[in-house]
Amino acid sequence: DAMVIQNPxxxxxxxxxxxxxxxxxxxxxxxxxxxxxxxxxxxxxLFHYYDKDFNNEADTPDNFQSRRPNTSFCFLDIRSPGLGxxxxxxxxxSREPRQGGEGQPQHFGDxxxxxxx
Amino acid sequence: xxxITQTQPGMFVQEKEAVxxxxxxxxxxxxxxxxxxxxPSSGEMIFLIYQGSYDQQNATEGRYSLNFxxxxxxxxLVISASQLGDSxxxxxxxxxxxxxxxxxxxxxxxxxxx
Numbered sequence: 145d146a147m148v149i150q151n152p153x154x155x156x157x158x159x160x161x162x163x164x165x166x167x168x169x170x171x172x173x174x175x176x177x178x179x180x181x182x183x184x185x186x187x188x189x190l191f192h193y194y195d196k197d198f199n200n201e202a203d204t205p206d207n208f209q210s211r212r213p214n215t216s217f218c219f220l221d222i223r224s225p226g227l228g229x230x231x232x233x234x235x236x237x238s239r240e241p242r243q244g245g246e247g248q249p250q251h252f253g254d255x256x257x258x259x260x261x
Numbered sequence: 262x263x264x265i266t267q268t269q270p271g272m273f274v275q276e277k278e279a280v281x282x283x284x285x286x287x288x289x290x291x292x293x294x295x296x297x298x299x300x301p302s303s304g305e306m307i308f309l310i311y312q313g314s315y316d317q318q319n320a321t322e323g324r325y326s327l328n329f330x331x332x333x334x335x336x337x338l339v340i341s342a343s344q345l346g347d348s349x350x351x352x353x354x355x356x357x358x359x360x361x362x363x364x365x366x367x368x369x370x371x372x373x374x375x
Contacts, residue, residue: 175361184368185367186352186365186367186368187306187352187365192361194361234306236306240361249296249308250363252305252306252308253305254303254304255306257304
């Protein structure tokens, strides 16, 4: 089945130690997104790629970076994780929204739960 | 700016009964899309149903239907014949024309009682 796959499902890292989360898709969607979701809160968009064009949210900390080497893969790099970065990280994909307001749904992976020691 | 409001932090429903989860939105854009997602305790976000602002009929997907009232700027999710597996967090979200971003509401936790 075509899907969005996030690895690993659970990630533990040490305070200040760089960590990379990965996302792959078999849907051939041209838009990929990274969200941060803290407990009992709505997902918060960090950034997204429209093909190779990177779009950063204004309030995303510089500590968070992303790479998209090809259509299928996208990575989230946290350069120096702090305790406040412990969260669920969700990757999503979508096709380009059609004109006229009709939207393509975003399809999410199962997420990676990041813990900071 | 877009805004999504879900006023019910938590809801209970008896198994096999119907339940309505409220969602209101605010946008100045004439064209937009509305989405509902389900998030079980395991964490994955599951797309349920979509309504476009120009759609003439309310969207339906199996036991899910969307009560879209454009003038009131509301897009309530109706779940019929609730099942225990419907217990989850439900998010309403909106995307404007030409935009790639989803704006999410705060979510409603639904608990189905047997």
